[in-house]
Amino acid sequence: MSELNVVGKSVKRYDALEKVTGKAPFVYDMFLPDMLWAKVLRSPYPHAKIIKIDTTEAEKLPGVVGILTAADLPKTNHGAGLIDEPTMAIDRVRFVGEPVVAVAAESEDIAQEALTLIDVEYEELPGVFDPEIAMQTNPPSIIHPDLRSYSFSPVVPPAFDDDKPNVYNHYKIRHGNLEAGFQQADVVIENRFTTAMMQHCQMEPHVAVARAEVNGDITVWTSAQTIYGIKQMLCDALQMSSSKVRVIVPYVGGGYGGKVEIKTEAIAVGLAMKTRRPVRFAFTREEVFTSASVRHPSVIYVKDGVKKDGTLVAREVKVILNGGAYSAYGYLTVRNASFGAVGTYKVPNFKLDSYGVYTNLPIGGAFRGFGSNQVCWAIECQMDRIADHLNIDPVELRRKNLLSEGEINVSGETTHSYGTKECLEKVVEEIGYNQPKGESKGPWKRGRGIGLANKYSIAPTSSCAIIKLHDDGYVELRTSADEMGQGSRTVLAQIAAEEFNVEFDKVKVVAGDTLITPYDQGSISSRTTYNTGNAVRLACEDAKRQLFKQAAKKLEAPPEKLETANGRVFVKGSPDRSIAFGDLFIPTMFASGKVLKQGAELLGKATWYQFASAEDKETGQGTRVVAFYIHGATGAEVEVNEETGEVRVIKAVSAFDMGKAINPELCEQQIEGGIGMGIGAALYEEMAFDNGAVLNPNFMDYKIPTSREIPGPSNVKSFIVEANHPDGPFGAKGIGEGVTISVGPAIQAAINDAVGIRLGDMPMTRERVFQALSRKKA
Amino acid sequence: MKYPLKLHVNQRTYNLEVYPSQNLRDVLREELGLTGTKEGCSTGNCGACTVIMNGMSVKSCLILALQADGKEILTVEGLSTNGQLHPLQESFIDKQAVQCGYCTPGMLMSAKALLDQNPNPTEEEVRDGLHGNICRCTGYVKIVEAVLDAAEKIGQ
Structure with a gap:
């Protein structure tokens, strides 16, 4: 070159x-002349039939200009691939926070007051929240009785299960001969891992400003990260032809996967069309928590067959993603989460089943890592447990089982642009993996650990x-x-x-x-x-x-x-x-x-x-399933308080392979930001619920890391590895999502190194660490 | 009923009438068009609406507009003078401390208040001084570097 x-x-x-x-222009800063303010009345129930909606009193309130319900909109759904979600609830609500009635008024205060004058009569239905209960053959509720009649994407169609009526997608990978693999194994190790529901917490909440033009066209300014996806969903939801819809996205105050669906846009447009005035619909922070999409909580079972020397011979993975009320981008997360188990290790005999399950919770969608965070958490924790069992160093165990350039992975693809080994060795060196541990101070014990990550990118x-x-x-x-x-x-x-x-x-x-x-x-x-x-x-x-x-x-x-x-x-x-x-x-x-x-x-x-090759529906095998894989490793050094369970990250080092860094400092930004978000996921962030209602929909109760929780510049190091990709521009792949994935596993390993406990549930909150320490003492 | 309010913002005086329930953030953004001050949470946690009031950094969503009567307010729009960027703004660009940019104005105002009080902070002091401002993009690493860099420039 x-x-x-x-x-x-x-x-x-x-x-x-x-x-x-x-x-810099952001939509949250837009106030158009003659603009109305929208507010939405949301379901207080996790699952209920709507018996009656009475808006008479609200309509009488001075300053109220328009009221919108599902009755004003086409009776059509939208979705990312499985078309299952109405713009506003039609006859039934499926989660606390689902939009039921929208009001446009002369001021935000009037719109808010109008909501209190609306009377909605509900008939409660049983709520289902636990995905393992929801995926039973006879669950307490079938959340989408019409699932089989929904339309879906012809490019990646979802697969349903006859005996699991709440499963909206089931993805399979089959490679080699699993039974024979387990027979070759000296040891079989099986574990269950979980991860929590997280919110993206973009600093700019979701917002749209819509204007109905005099010729019937609509213009929408929105804070979104899929401008054409938003346009298509709007056309689907409102039954508009595509040339009539103009979407404008200026700068976006954070996305991380959470701004890919129409959360505000269709309601703003519906109100603008009804009132013939511009409408601003801006989420409050609370609405971001209750009504935007979230990271799927997961339950993941991993069963491995291993030789005494640590060689993996068989791996069986079952991934259960708690999808919430609608499939949204989750229909694809179900498939793509699987690739977390594909891109790093060589496994001759492999079986994976991934399920997306409807529950009466907020909607699981895209979130930086798109399922790989959950699956890599399970796989990496499992690798450490195998290492414990065989008394092999966890890094050595990984070295032994990594893929190599040119090898076929469990999806049937040829591995290329594989920078994992270089990333791993760099992190081992830079975190001081083989150096003596820092001294303990009182109850604070020090430890180090390493986690690996891969992140595919979609194709076609x-x-x-x-x-x-x-x-x-x-x-x-x-x-x-x-x-x-x-x-x-x-x-x-x-x-x-x-x-x-x-x-x-x-x-x-x-x-x-x-x-x-x-x-x-x-x-x-x-x-x-x-x-x-x-x-x-x-x-x-x-x-x-x-x-x-x-x-x-x-x-x-x-x-x-x-x-x-x-x-x-x-x-x-x-x-x-x-x-x-x-x-x-x-x-x-x-x-x-x-x-x-x-x-x-x-x-x-x-x-x-x-291009992508169509993979086989029963085995997931294809020659080009993904565009590329990002590879990398993170090393963490932590202090754990043996008395309280508190964990502090002292140092974090990440090396990632992005093919070619077009702008090295911007790649560092992604690595450092990934470390920060990864620390949040690893130690703090978990949406809590009571009967389907979010208990912590604000930054006081849902803690995201501040500059105190993330180490400073002296103790965060990024390293760029460039395993050029033959198809990328100048050899480049991507970097955005990879790093967050490896941080949780690294901290998990570091906690174990410090105090000798293996955690399998993320986040590793002070409470969970304390309980594990108590169990260890007992 | 609206009440009279005299605000001094970025060395300009505004005579306004506002409702007692209006907070300073909304008046800056919606009445004066100073949308550099951002809205992120309305509970004083995220720091996106941070401005400097009589020398102190405050979350403008927690200040009633009438509480700011007669006070000197500095917002991000007033940070550069005569077209010359403030050293903090320069350092945020040079050290690549900006990503989505939504927290940036609030972060700059907190950093300015910090450096006004402590012109030579250590890395630990900067991390401590910015902990009221949430950034979801950067992991704060380059932000802390930028503030240290600006401190050095201002000191020279």
Whole structure:
């Protein structure tokens, strides 16, 4: 590869100046003239029939302009792949917090007051909360009696189970001969692991502002991370044709998977259409907890057959994801969680069953890691228990069972761009795994541990990009990759700058408007750098083809002999033969700008489509199931208070393989942020419930880590490993989700190293650690 | 009933009429259009609405607008002067302390209040000084680095 000028450099973020001055546009900051404020009355019951809704008194309240119920909307559902969710409850509510009635009023206070005047009569139904009870053949309630009649995605159809009426998807992987594998084993080890329900806690709550245009079109500004997904769901929910719906996403105040579904958009649009005025519907923090999507709590059984020397010969995994009231992105999490058990270890005989189960809880959806967090937690904890049992060092046990480049994994894919080994060794060294432990101070005992992670990225998937060349030499990039903090605009601009050999600040990014910017599947699955990055490269090539064709005549050289730099086209090898982009344009009469004589504009466009092979429905085997795998390792050093169970993270080190770091400092941002979020998941975060109602829907009772809980810059280290991917732009894969996955297992191992307890339930709260310490003493 | 309110924000004086129930955050955002101050929780926990009032960092969602009568308020919009970024803003850019950017204004205001009181903080003191501001993106690492970097620049 020739020398790179912009790619691989830590240019400063494209969006930083706007953000440090408070000028960056967020939807939560939007207040349109003549705008109404929306509030929603939500179900107080986890499961009930709606008998009657009476809004008469609310309608009389001065300042109330419009009231919306399911009766005002088309009786159609929406969903990510299994179309099971109404915009507002139709006849039945399935979780506490489900929207039932929406009000638009002249002020937020009036809208809120109107809710108290609405009378809804319910008939309670039995609630089901435990996924293992919900997945029984005769559960206390069947939450979606019409499951079989729902439509679904033809690309990845869900599989149902005849004897489990609350299971909305069942994914299987079969590889080798499991029975024969267990027969070869010297030891069989079986454990049960669990993880908790978590909220994304984006700092900007979910929000949409909708405007019904006079011609019947609608415009929606929303804080979302899948602009085209939101548009499609809106079209499905409101039965609108796609050209009538314009979605605009400015900057997004955090996503992490939680802003991929229409939580606010359809209600805002419904009210805007009804009132003919702009409507703002902004979640409160409490609504984010009760009514946005969450990370699926899980129960995972792992049964392994192992040789005495630690070689894995058989592995059986059962994954139960508590999906809540609707499948949402969870229908896909069920399948993709499985890949957490695929991407790291070599297992000759393997069986996995993953289930998504409806319960009467908030909706399980996408959450940074998309199921891999849960499954890798179980697998990594299990590896440590095998190591304990065989008295082998946990790192040594891992070394023995890692995949290798070129090996077939349990999904049937060939392993490539596999940086796990390098990441593991780097972390072993940097965390001081083999060094003597720090000294204990009183009840505080020190320990170190390591966890591995892999994170696939979805396929099939596609992204598009458009490039426009300006007469002043600037390169304009149009993309629908959402900027939610991950730095997509910066990284994509770097790729365009590299392709045109211009300075980074000569690239302008136009993003996030479905009227202007082309299709993109969204900022999900750590997919943007790889997929949209590829689209940008291809669009640049397309633009260059046109540019060189236009310049060829003027430079008297064939197009294939031309190259571009700094807003000019050069004849290769002849620095004195060049022409500025602007000189390809001719001046028009008066001062009315410049025009190209042919072709109107220099526009390049491209689609990147990441192919996938259809995997076998019964065995999950395919030749290309995912786009790529991110690999990595985290090492943690902790102090555990033997008397109280409190755990403090003293140091964290992560090494991750992202193929190629387009912007190393932005990759560090992802690693450090992943460590932070991983510490939250590992030690603190758990949504608590009473009969389906969230008990801790605020930051006082649901604790997310502050700067005190996460080690400072002296004690957090990120290392970039570059196992180039042959299909990635400049070899790049992704990075966003990987790190969080490895943090919990590393802390688990460190706690064991400190005080000799093995925990299997995440988060490892002070209470759980204390109880385990008490059991150990007893 | 609305009451008169005189606010001094970013060295400009505003004469307003507000309801007793309105908090300072909403008045800044909705009446004055100063949306750099963010709304994140309304319970004083997230810190996205942090502003400096008479030299002290406060969560503007917990201050009734009328409590701010006659007080000097500084918001993120007033942090740079004459088009020149504040050293903290420069350091947040240079040290890549910005991700989604929603916590950034509040974080900057807390950091300014911290450095005004303690111009040479240690890493531990910065971590302690920012613990009232939640950031979900960064793990705080580059934010702490940026604040230390700004302290050094201001000291020079």
